[in-house]
Amino acid sequence: xxxxxxxxxxxxxxxxxxxxxxxxxxxxxxxxxxxxxxxxxxxxxxxxxxxxxxxxxxxxxxxxxxxxxxxxxxxxxxxxxxxxxxxxxxxxxxxxxxxxxxxxxxxxxxxxxxxxxxxxxxxxxxxxxxxxxxxxxxxxxxxxxxxxxxxxxxxxxxxxxxxxxxxxxxxxxxxxxxxxxxxxxxxxxxxxxxxxxxxxxxxxxxxxxxxxxxxxxxxxxxxxxxxxxxxxxxxxxxxxxxxxxxxxxxxxxxxxxxxxxxxxxxxxxxxxxxxxxxxxxxxxxxxxxxxxxxxxxxxxxxxxxxxxxxxxxxxxxxxxxxxxxxxxxxxxxxxxxxxxxxxxxxxxxxxxxxxxxxxxxxxxxxxxxxxxxxxx
Amino acid sequence: xxxxxxxxxxxxxxxxxxxxxxxxxxxxxxxxxxxxxxxxxxxxxxxxxxxxxxxxxxxxxxxxxxxxxxxxxxxxxxxxxxxxx
Ligand code: FES
Numbered sequence: 001x002x003x004x005x006x007x008x009x010x011x012x013x014x015x016x017x018x019x020x021x022x023x024x025x026x027x028x029x030x031x032x033x034x035x036x037x038x039x040x041x042x043x044x045x046x047x048x049x050x051x052x053x054x055x056x057x058x059x060x061x062x063x064x065x066x067x068x069x070x071x072x073x074x075x076x077x078x079x080x081x082x083x084x085x086x087x088x089x090x091x092x093x094x095x096x097x098x099x100x101x102x103x104x105x106x107x108x109x110x111x112x113x114x115x116x117x118x119x120x121x122x123x124x125x126x127x128x129x130x131x132x133x134x135x136x137x138x139x140x141x142x143x144x145x146x147x148x149x150x151x152x153x154x155x156x157x158x159x160x161x162x163x164x165x166x167x168x169x170x171x172x173x174x175x176x177x178x179x180x181x182x183x184x185x186x187x188x189x190x191x192x193x194x195x196x197x198x199x200x201x202x203x204x205x206x207x208x209x210x211x212x213x214x215x216x217x218x219x220x221x222x223x224x225x226x227x228x229x230x231x232x233x234x235x236x237x238x239x240x241x242x243x244x245x246x247x248x249x250x251x252x253x254x255x256x257x258x259x260x261x262x263x264x265x266x267x268x269x270x271x272x273x274x275x276x277x278x279x280x281x282x283x284x285x286x287x288x289x290x291x292x293x294x295x296x297x298x299x300x301x302x303x304x305x306x307x308x309x310x311x312x313x314x315x316x317x318x319x320x321x322x323x324x325x326x327x328x329x330x331x332x333x334x335x336x337x338x339x340x341x342x343x344x345x346x347x348x349x350x351x352x353x354x355x356x357x358x359x360x361x362x363x364x365x366x367x368x369x370x371x372x373x374x375x376x
Numbered sequence: 377x378x379x380x381x382x383x384x385x386x387x388x389x390x391x392x393x394x395x396x397x398x399x400x401x402x403x404x405x406x407x408x409x410x411x412x413x414x415x416x417x418x419x420x421x422x423x424x425x426x427x428x429x430x431x432x433x434x435x436x437x438x439x440x441x442x443x444x445x446x447x448x449x450x451x452x453x454x455x456x457x458x459x460x461x
Contacts, residue, residue, distance in 0.1 A: 036436065039436055040436060043436060240412050240416060240417035240419075241416055241417070241436070243418075244416055244418055244437050247418065247437075248438050251440075315409065315419070315460075318421075318460065319421070319438070321440075334407075337409070337410055337411065340411040340412075341411060341413055342412045
């Protein structure tokens with residue numbers, strides 16, 4: 001029950017459920033219950049990139065020339081992205097590692113969260129470049145009410161899970177007197193919190209992030225802030241993988257093959273899951289109103305972004321087995337696909353060079369002329 | 377050559393050795409959503425009503441029974457598919 005960093009129980013890891021079984025002891029991958037997680041790890045590692053590799057220097061000039069309402073859109077969007085990745089860089093580790101029971105999933109969670117820390121560092125790289133006063137941008141995240149409102153819902157399910165797990169691992173199931181308050185916890189309740197937490201993570205990765213990507217790419221469509229867009233493309237590629245990981249977890253849970261109780265919970269929580277999606281969609285629409293409060297930009301305005309919220313919410317709901325709830329069936333910003341496509345497959349029309357995959361590459365072609373001045 | 381029926385419309389003909397099904401569908405002016413075009417994001421997910429497809433690379437995205445990813449597959453024989461709206 002209490003967490004241990006090296007569980008001495010000799011167990012068959014192949015028989016453990018994804019969560020709430022024995023804590024993992026040996027990190028071994030010679031046998032795997034769900035090989036998909038190791039494949040995700042390999043893919044994620046193959047995506048490795050560093051923000052410093054991307055030249056964002058032209059963005060400074062672009063940014064200075066943006067009208068004020070577009071500066072507001074750009075910076076607010078960046079602050080929101082910073083908030084989302086601040087949460088995602090730590091929460092999967094803090095919330096999920098104490099309860100995970102199979103090694104390949106444990107390592108996927110760590111790999112996933114690590115890649116989010118790269119995203120966080122890249123926002124600093126962007127902000128440092130466009131303003132001489134980066135602290136103003138970051139300080140505002142903790143003061144801006146619109147952002148804090150979103151933080152509330154993004155973190156709520158993680159916090160409820162972490163809180164419940166702490167109580168459970170310390171005291172076990174039942175009613176406990178904690179500093180004079182009676183708090184109760186059951187394993188079933190914890191499983192429910194976990195399921196809802198994964199749904200909310202899916203919403204964060206699959207909807208909230210994409211709404212913010214749309215804004216980043218809308219600038220680049222006009223050949224503005226292209227360094228930023230290059231970074232966001234790399235982030236979007238990572239996020240596509242993360243949300244695939246989360247969808248796998250959710251679907252394995254719902255199938256019941258892993259833990260039959262989890263399938264019951266998934267059925268029981270269906271309405272809650274709908275509510276999480278619908279609330280997030282409403283919040284993202286509110287956010288769109290805030291972004292465009294002082295004016296629209298070419299190619300994107302509040303109405304178009306709201307339609308995109310509906311479109312992407314529908315498609316993400318279907319991916320986890322829910323029915324779409326909005327009437328919108330067409331992507332109102334089809335140009336986003338060109339930006340979202342993986343770098344190595346097709347390069348967006350505005351881009352002249354492929355930004356990733358240059359790490360550690362050396363030009364092996366040396367012409368003999370280059371040794372002309374050599375004396376031995 | 378195999379027949380590809382999309383949303384119960386007139387069959388399109390697919391020559392073997394052609395591109396993956398996503399490219400094929402785009403060439404025939406069918407709009408399919410996509411992101412990665414490499415089988416890991418799941419954006420292109422479609423329904424496979426009948427027939428079989430072969431994956432050119434193993435998909436990482438979650439695929440339910442009766443679904444397939446056109447971005448990394450080709451048809452084996454005639455197939456009938458549905459593009460989600
Ligand atoms: S486009 Fe990503 S899985 Fe097909």
